[in-house]
Amino acid sequence: DVKVTQSSRYLVKRTGEKVFLECVQDMDHENMFWYRQDPGLGLRLIYFSYDVKMKEKGDIPEGYSVSREKKERFSLILESASTNQTSMYLCASSGEGTYNEQFFGPGTRLTVL
Amino acid sequence: EDKVVQSPLSLVVHEGDTVTLNCSYEVTNFRSLLWYKQEKKAPTFLFMLTSSGIEKKSGRLSSILDKKELFSILNITATQTGDSAVYLCAVRPYGGATNKLIFGTGTLLAVQP
DSSP states (O other): OEEEEESEEEEEEEOOEEEEEEEEESSSSSEEEEEEETTTEEEEEEEEEETTTTEEEEEEEEEEEEEEETTTTTEEEEEEEOOOGGEEEEEEOOOOSSTOOOOEEEEEEEOOO | EEEEEESSSSSEEOOOOOOOOEEEEEEEEEEEEEEEEEEOOOEEEEEESSTOOOEEEETTTEEEEETTEEEEEEEEEOOGGOOEEEEEEEESSSSSSSSSSSOOEEEEEEOOO
């Protein structure tokens, strides 16, 4: 079974803190994605990566950065957390083929106070 | 701008009822449409649809795509309380990033005993 794990299920941080969210997949997938999920807005793509050290902006990259130093690990970084970044963050991965679905991690619920 | 719209936003039914969830899309260069189920954790993959009129079926769940009218439906027959979840629809376009998905806001289904 494909497994995507995220470092924390729940996280509480203060405004201005630097926050790292980690995601690891064990299926040797090329593609990895970070989404945030908010009520009424659905899943919105923040960043994605199609190879080690490669990244592209999604629909809402402002306030976030990412790092992919190893194929299995994709990190989301909030350089200076703000209250409007309180959200559920979901990581996903998928293989290279045209018809591969994305596999999701359990999510990290981040609260910024 | 590409968009995916799901309806209804939420739905309450009783066990044994049949439900139909809707997903319409306006996406340039459509490639495939995916359905996911999200309980209090990671979204799990249900179906991928690429061709019009071909029903995909898994137990009590089925789905079909209409590429002319740009929509898909997800049917659940003889609903059970375990079907309670958010159902997410996503569309994958051609071009751009490999396997990038555009998500709808989801339909929250509550099945009462």
